[in-house]
Amino acid sequence: xxxxxxxxxxxxxxxxxxxxxxxxxxxxxxxxxxxxxxxxxxxxxxxxxxxxxxxxxxxxxxxxxxxxxxxxxxxxxxxxxxxxxxxxxxxxxxxxxxxxxxxxxxxxxxxxxxxxxxxxxxxxxxxxxxxxxxxxxxxxxxxxxxxxxxxxxxxxxxxxxxxxxxxxxxxxxxxxxxxxxxxxxxxxxxxxxxxxxxxxx
Amino acid sequence: xxxxxxxxxxxxxxxxxxxxxxxxxxxxxxxxxxxxxxxxxxxxxxxxxxxxxxxxxxxxxxxxxxxxxxxxxxxxxxxxxxxxxxxxxxxxxxxxxxxxxxxxxxxxxxxxxxxxxxxxxxxxxxxxxxxxxxxxxxxxxxxxxxxxxxxxxxxxxxxxxxxxxxxxxxxxxxxxxxxxxxxxxxxxxxxxxxxxxxxxx
DNA sequence: AGCATTTTTCGACTGTTAGTCGAAAAAATA
DNA sequence: TATTTTTTCGACTAACAGTCGAAAAATGCT
Numbered sequence: 001x002x003x004x005x006x007x008x009x010x011x012x013x014x015x016x017x018x019x020x021x022x023x024x025x026x027x028x029x030x031x032x033x034x035x036x037x038x039x040x041x042x043x044x045x046x047x048x049x050x051x052x053x054x055x056x057x058x059x060x061x062x063x064x065x066x067x068x069x070x071x072x073x074x075x076x077x078x079x080x081x082x083x084x085x086x087x088x089x090x091x092x093x094x095x096x097x098x099x100x101x102x103x104x105x106x107x108x109x110x111x112x113x114x115x116x117x118x119x120x121x122x123x124x125x126x127x128x129x130x131x132x133x134x135x136x137x138x139x140x141x142x143x144x145x146x147x148x149x150x151x152x153x154x155x156x157x158x159x160x161x162x163x164x165x166x167x168x169x170x171x172x173x174x175x176x177x178x179x180x181x182x183x184x185x186x187x188x189x190x191x192x193x194x195x196x197x198x199x200x201x
Numbered sequence: 202x203x204x205x206x207x208x209x210x211x212x213x214x215x216x217x218x219x220x221x222x223x224x225x226x227x228x229x230x231x232x233x234x235x236x237x238x239x240x241x242x243x244x245x246x247x248x249x250x251x252x253x254x255x256x257x258x259x260x261x262x263x264x265x266x267x268x269x270x271x272x273x274x275x276x277x278x279x280x281x282x283x284x285x286x287x288x289x290x291x292x293x294x295x296x297x298x299x300x301x302x303x304x305x306x307x308x309x310x311x312x313x314x315x316x317x318x319x320x321x322x323x324x325x326x327x328x329x330x331x332x333x334x335x336x337x338x339x340x341x342x343x344x345x346x347x348x349x350x351x352x353x354x355x356x357x358x359x360x361x362x363x364x365x366x367x368x369x370x371x372x373x374x375x376x377x378x379x380x381x382x383x384x385x386x387x388x389x390x391x392x393x394x395x396x397x398x399x400x401x402x
Numbered sequence: 403a404g405c406a407t408t409t410t411t412c413g414a415c416t417g418t419t420a421g422t423c424g425a426a427a428a429a430a431t432a
Numbered sequence: 433t434a435t436t437t438t439t440t441c442g443a444c445t446a447a448c449a450g451t452c453g454a455a456a457a458a459t460g461c462t
Binding site for chain 3: 436441
């Protein structure tokens with residue numbers, strides 16, 4: 001029962017790398033087993049279907065990202081920075097895709113969408129907590145927190161996944177974030193500088 | 202050159218019906234040709250790939266919906282109603298899926314996402330025009346119209362495609378729509394009644 | 403150790419699918 | 433009628449996910 005667990009982790013790692021770099025649809029089970037140097041039957045001894053592998057790969061990613069997000073949750077930084085920090089730590093791709101980077105958007109919809117949904121689930125409770133904190137500090141003021149957080153995530157993933165970094169896009173995003181949470185105008189303005197300095201790199 | 206065009210339309214109709222009712226992924230080319238009573242080669246005489254068929258089916262749907270949306274654009278109704286009318290006329294599924302209805306969300310991501318993007322493209326200019334009209338009438342007040350319209354579409358598709366019709370979801374949606382466009386509180390409140398009366402059915 | 407049981411591995415096999423191709427049939431044109 | 437173009441056919445290929453029974457390796461038991 002020891003060897004098995006190691007093998008499974010190894011396969012998950014390989015699948016993870018390949019799904020990220022070439023995309024889920026463009027990675028065949030044969031590709032994975034060739035890379036791993038095992039036979040078809042061995043693969044299916046560990047996974048019921050290819051989709052289950054994807055599911056587990058995503059769970060792995062999310063777990064890691066949620067862990068990072070929890071760190072930020074407990075950090076000693078201003079609430080607005082926490083929000084942005086958590087959202088961007090839960091962002092997929094970016095560092096994940098070594099060089100290519102864009103291979104996540106164009107034709108890898110299924111994986112992208114599954115990730116998006118899982119992140120949504122994981123992020124709502126975390127961010128809700130931070131928003132509560134913000135309300136307690138008088139920075140935010142709103143009801144229906146979970147629903148607002150959800151909407152914040154939706155507009156974030158649209159804006160950032162789609163790579164909409166024009167000035168008006170950012171302006172609207174900031175404006176909406178502030179109004180969504182009932183924050184004073186300017187509260188989230190620092191996002192602009194963050195994106196600007198991040199985009200240069 | 203006449204028979205060919207008819208055949209193609211016929212195939213598009215069949216594909217359309219099958220994609221909608223069973224989903225794109227669950228419809229094989231063999232299913233389509235069996236339904237149409239033709240041979241494989243004939244299908245591929247009209248379409249390069251299955252995906253191209255999907256593309257054309259979607260174009261067909263969107264064209265039809267955009268036509269309906271244009272009617273609303275020119276109608277003599279208040280601007281807020283126009284906005285809602287256009288958005289819901291561009292909504293996929295609903296009437297499209299005769300009985301099943303839900304077959305669009307669960308495991309038909311690729312098609313759903315392609316439709317979403319196409320609708321986005323088509324809807325932004327239409328809605329921007331209406332928003333302009335609203336601004337001229339003093340009902341709305343905002344800059345970055347295209348970006349705001351885009352965001353409105355994003356939150357609409359999330360809220361409605363996902364079927365989030367709880368009271369808080371609707372409240373937040375209405376609130377955000379008003380703030381997004383710089384409308385007075387209450388301007389979009391009628392949406393609640395619309396959803397309520399629509400949901401009963 | 404020797405034997406039995408469980409875990410892990412193998413790879414040939416099946417079935418489904420998208421897509422190809424050359425040749426025949428049908429329609430249009432001359 | 434002859435020829436050229438459009439349309440149709442269906443057998444074929446290649447890629448793929450997933451199955452299965454049997455062999456090998458590891459583990460436990462006495």
